[in-house]
Amino acid sequence: MLITDTMHRIVWANDGFTRLTGYTLDEALGRQPQELLHFELTDPDTLHGLNEAMSVGLGGKAELQRRGKDGRHYWADIEIQPLFDDAGELSGFMEIESDITARKQLQAQADEARGSLQDLYDNAPCAYYALDQHGLFLQINALGLRWLDCTAKQVIGKLSPRDFFSPESRELFDAAFPRFMREGRVSGLEFDMKGRQGEVRRVSLSATAIYDASGVYLRSRSVMFDITETHQIRQRLQQLTLDQEAMLESDLVGIAKVRDRRNVWRNQALERMFGYADGELLGTLSRQLYVDDAAYETLGALAYPQLKAGRRFRTQLQMKRKDGSLIWVDLSGVQLPGSGDESLWMMVDITQSKAHEARMEHAALHDALTGLPNRLLLGDRLRQAINASERNGHVFALAYLDLNGFKQINDTHGHDAGDEVLRAVASRLHAGLRASDTVARLGGDEFVVLLSPTQGRSEAELVLGRLLDALSQPITLTTGPQVAVGSSLGLANYPVDGRTADALMRHADEAMYANKRAGRSRALQR
Numbered sequence: 001m002l003i004t005d006t007m008h009r010i011v012w013a014n015d016g017f018t019r020l021t022g023y024t025l026d027e028a029l030g031r032q033p034q035e036l037l038h039f040e041l042t043d044p045d046t047l048h049g050l051n052e053a054m055s056v057g058l059g060g061k062a063e064l065q066r067r068g069k070d071g072r073h074y075w076a077d078i079e080i081q082p083l084f085d086d087a088g089e090l091s092g093f094m095e096i097e098s099d100i101t102a103r104k105q106l107q108a109q110a111d112e113a114r115g116s117l118q119d120l121y122d123n124a125p126c127a128y129y130a131l132d133q134h135g136l137f138l139q140i141n142a143l144g145l146r147w148l149d150c151t152a153k154q155v156i157g158k159l160s161p162r163d164f165f166s167p168e169s170r171e172l173f174d175a176a177f178p179r180f181m182r183e184g185r186v187s188g189l190e191f192d193m194k195g196r197q198g199e200v201r202r203v204s205l206s207a208t209a210i211y212d213a214s215g216v217y218l219r220s221r222s223v224m225f226d227i228t229e230t231h232q233i234r235q236r237l238q239q240l241t242l243d244q245e246a247m248l249e250s251d252l253v254g255i256a257k258v259r260d261r262r263n264v265w266r267n268q269a270l271e272r273m274f275g276y277a278d279g280e281l282l283g284t285l286s287r288q289l290y291v292d293d294a295a296y297e298t299l300g301a302l303a304y305p306q307l308k309a310g311r312r313f314r315t316q317l318q319m320k321r322k323d324g325s326l327i328w329v330d331l332s333g334v335q336l337p338g339s340g341d342e343s344l345w346m347m348v349d350i351t352q353s354k355a356h357e358a359r360m361e362h363a364a365l366h367d368a369l370t371g372l373p374n375r376l377l378l379g380d381r382l383r384q385a386i387n388a389s390e391r392n393g394h395v396f397a398l399a400y401l402d403l404n405g406f407k408q409i410n411d412t413h414g415h416d417a418g419d420e421v422l423r424a425v426a427s428r429l430h431a432g433l434r435a436s437d438t439v440a441r442l443g444g445d446e447f448v449v450l451l452s453p454t455q456g457r458s459e460a461e462l463v464l465g466r467l468l469d470a471l472s473q474p475i476t477l478t479t480g481p482q483v484a485v486g487s488s489l490g491l492a493n494y495p496v497d498g499r500t501a502d503a504l505m506r507h508a509d510e511a512m513y514a515n516k517r518a519g520r521s522r523a524l525q526r
């Protein structure tokens with residue numbers, strides 16, 4: 001404690017002053033406390049306010065930073081009171097100063113701790129908030145506000161998280177919040193939340209409830225994590241699993257996982273495709289799906305080296321159903337990565353498309369009316385015959401055949417009757433030949449017979465003579481009448497009459513016309 005005169009000069013100080021500042025009374029006398037104990041970090045505004053008050057004869061209170069005689073800084077709590085003489089005139093000031101350094105230090109530490117907690121609270125990677133019993137925000141950290149795109153003022157006491165939720169999430173919240181208030185805990189609830197600017201997040205919420213002494217709910221302590229990315233990945237994985245299951249359970253593709261050629265997994269489509277009951281193929285050897293041992297061994301020998309080399313194996317082959325019937329299968333296999341010796345096989349029943357393919361191929365190469373090979377297939381067979389004869393020196397014959405009087409049948413009995421005659425001619429020609437011979441219809445009433453290698457020309461002529469005999473027999477139409485057609489024939493022998501398909505055809509054609517012109521209905525002249 002000290003006393004100053006009106007000029008703020010120290011006129012008295014007690015022992016406490018000496019203990020606090022280090023200055024003796026003698027050293028202090030006549031000096032101003034400000035000059036004696038001034039410390040530059042002292043808040044100038046506080047000091048100024050105090051001086052102002054004293055200049056008009058008032059006292060005041062302040063917390064100031066001081067420096068003692070030994071240079072030690074300390075915080076002082078200062079209370080100044082004006083002193084008056086008997087006449088009521090201001091005679092000086094009494095100053096009571098106490099050391100509050102320890103308290104100030106504690107306060108500073110507490111402020112710092114509070115600051116770092118606030119920092120943690122605001123910048124944590126999650127939203128922290130508290131909700132009152134109506135579900136309204138009592139408090140929310142900076143990140144939470146950022147997610148909502150709101151200021152604290154806009155939400156505290158006014159809004160609830162549910163105001164930012166999708167309709168489904170709102171329903172979930174409305175059901176969960178009363179239960180949470182009763183049970184005091186909720187964990188990992190997921191909501192879809194949308195900030196005011198429209199940014200959508202998936203959040204996971206956990207909270208504990210705080211109650212007063214009588215068990216009345218006061219507030220929540222809630223934490224919300226942004227799990228948008230995890231949620232998206234989870235959804236993608238789910239979709240992928242669904243896709244995969246759909247694919248594996250596809251009705252069209254039979255799938256088997258195979259180890260040591262045994263089915264360790266299969267889908268139902270596989271069993272359906274091969275006529276087995278559900279589960280019947282599980283654990284069985286794949287041998288039973290093959291036509292025979294040879295097919296099974298051949299497939300294994302072809303496929304497994306490819307699979308081991310990391311390549312996909314694919315083929316089309318006939319396989320066997322449980323009832324023994326055969327199906328065409330498009331089979332592809334691949335080694336399963338990281339599975340040791342397991343491979344995955346996919347099988348598609350292509351029986352129908354194979355049959356369709358065969359029909360298309362037949363249609364492209366055969367005459368629709370008679371079913372005989374057409375010009376295209378004849379050309380192919382002819383070239384094959386030439387190649388074979390070039391290799392082995394055999395001879396063969398080609399005959400061009402054209403009906404006579406056919407137009408008349410059409411004109412008299414109708415086009416259907418004409419068709420019937422063409423079919424009858426085709427069947428007679430076919431019946432009169434060996435399997436290795438070819439009879440083709442070029443169109444209209446023109447046919448070509450390709451005889452496989454013969455012993456000589458006479459043998460060919462013998463066969464053709466029989467054919468012409470057969471053709472000259474009357475044909476009874478389904479409508480009743482009998483008709484007869486003649487035929488002119490021209491022969492070409494390989495290699496004497498030509499070495500190419502074109503040359504042979506031309507020669508036979510010309511020979512046929514020559515015969516027709518000469519009126520030789522069944523002549524065999526060249």
Ligand SMILES: Nc1nc2c(ncn2[C@@H]2O[C@H](COP(=O)(O)OP(=O)(O)OP(=O)(O)O)[C@@H](O)[C@H]2O)c(=O)[nH]1
Pocket residue numbers: 369402403404405406407408410414415416417418419422443444445
């Ligand atoms: N019904 C039927 N007639 C056909 C078909 N293709 C061609 N024609 C007919 O067959 C007839 C062939 O005529 P031509 O070659 O003069 O027959 P042709 O009376 O035997 O006389 P030549 O061959 O000269 O001896 C024509 O009237 C064609 O319209 C067919 O697929 N079905």
